[in-house]
Amino acid sequence: MIILPAIDIKGGECVRLVKGDYSTAQKVIESPYLAAQRFADAGANWMHMVDLDGAKDAKLVNADLIADVAKSSGLSVEVGGGIRDMKAVEYYLSHGINRVILGSAAVKDQQFVIDAVNTFGDQIVIGIDAKDGMVRAEGWLDNSEINYIELAKRMEDVGVKTIVFTDIEQDGTLAGPNLKQLDSLIKSVSCNIIASGGVAVLKDIKNLIELNAYGAICGKSIYSGSLDLRQAIETTRNS
Template sequence: MILYPAIDLKDGQCVRLLHGEMDKATVFGDDPAAQAAKFEAAGCEWVHLVDLNGAFAGEPVNAAAVEAILARIKVPAQLGGGIRTMATIATWIEKGLSRVILGTVAVENPALVREAAREFPGKVAVGIDARGGRVATKGWAEETDVMVTDLARSFEDAGVAAIIYTDIMRDGAMTGPNIEATEALARAVSIPVIASGGVSSLPDLIALRDTGVISGAISGRAIYDGALDLGQALAALKG
């Protein structure tokens, strides 16, 4: 199982939100590229990036910060937030991004996801963010009637590289991930599932790994707060 340390970008800074609310942001640093380099130096295989402003704006906002990160690190990075057109997807991949994460557009324009997955094999992931099993869009501000498993299954034949499943009520709350829901989703689809939201300790990571079906986990606040020792976590997952 791969651990993806998260860098959430708001106004060019590294932040973490509580339950996805922009007015509940904690700033952890003003040099995202330096933070990414630290993650790489610690031995991380991937870095997970989110353009929070972009998720609300519907277009990239923190592009300069993302480009600085891509220029600084050699490990692959994935990015979500405000990526809603083929042109934006193509631009990011040309700039060296290894994987784009499509969230809102996966609900509103699933044909675009299919087109992107065909055009850029292995480089398109679907981000599914949910409250109570229902998908939320537009930076989690809007809740839909779409069920998580139904949305995931609709992309089974699309060639999507991964599904990133976030339980919004766990995100940034340090209360542990929703292992049961994430495992159920991973068992319901053949697409690799990455857990996000609430991963706050080494036992959380071990529990996710031990399901045997979850391919990755994203953690942010726990790493910044020191609740999760990155070196220890990476060693445990490799061991």
Template sequence: MIILPAVDMYEGKAVRLYKGDYDQMTVYDDRPVNTAMKFRDAGAQWIHLVDLQGARDGGTPNMGVAREILEKTGLRAEIGGGIRSMEVIKAYMDAGFSRVILGTAAVTDQELLKEAADLYGPGIAVGADIKDGFVAIKGWKEKSEYTLEDFCERMAALGVGTIICTDVSRDGAMKGTNRQMYKGLTARFSSVDFVASGGVSSIEDVKALRDMGMYGAIIGKAWYTGAIDLKEAIAAAAGTEPGTETGAAAADTEEE
């Protein structure tokens, strides 16, 4: 399993929301590239970027910041937030992003989603943000008609290979991730790589997600508040921390 530390961008700054509420925003870094460099130095291979302004209002107001992060860190990056046209998708892909995440557009414009998936294949992922049992759109401000299961079935049928699934009620709440929800998803949709987002707040969460076969986990507030050490999380996700079977084998090799 891969770990994707997150930078949520708003007005060019790295911020975090509490349960998706724009009125409960904390600014953590006036220059997000500095945070991204810390992720790289801790051993991250991927970074998860979200343009919160774009998610709410459309457009790409933080594209410059996102490109600076990509260029200066050399990390593989996925980005979401306000991506609702082929022009924007192409701009991000041309800039070197590994994955573009469609959220609102995956619900409201599935012709666009199919066109993008046909063109860019695994470079297109979908964000499923779950609020009160339904997929939320437009920066989590509105609920769609899709339940999580219905939406994932539809996405799998369209050939989407990666879904970033967020339990909005746990995002930024530091109360643990929704293990039951993710366990059900991995068991039901074997053709989809699921990334857990929202509430990943301990190494125990990371290990549980790894053991149930999740493709990835996004770590946000838990790192910003110091609750999770990123190096430790990356090792746990890979199964190389002391005490695991892989980790024990590695230790034996080193002793020899």
């Protein structure tokens, strides 16, 4: 399992939210460059970055900053937030980003997902964000009538290989990931599943390894100090 420490960008700063509520945004480190350097120093190979402004505004907002942070870090990077068309996908993939995450587009524009997967293959990741099992979009502000497993199966059918699953109720809470929903998802599709939301302590990492999750995104736990990133990475390598 891979550990993906997270950097969420809002207004050019590295922040964390609680349950996706933009009003809870709190700056967690002096700069995203410093965060990325610390991740690399701890032994991370991957980093997860989100343009929060982009997710809300449905367009790229902090893309130049994200690409620059990614380049300076030397890490493999996946990026989500505001990626709504092929031009946005191409921008990131031509600026050193390894994978792009399509979230709202998976709900609202399946043809775009199909075209992106056909063109870029494994570099396209789908982000499924759910509350009470139902998918949300547009920076988690819009409800849908789609169950998270139903959407995952649709994405599997069009060739998607990797899914980031976030239980919004757990995100930013340090209350542990939703193991029940993750287990159901992992057993329902053949896609690689990256768990996001709620990871707090080393036990959470061990639980996700037992579920056979492909990856775990860790944000607030790292910044708060409840999870030692180096120890988490070593745990996955020894499992």
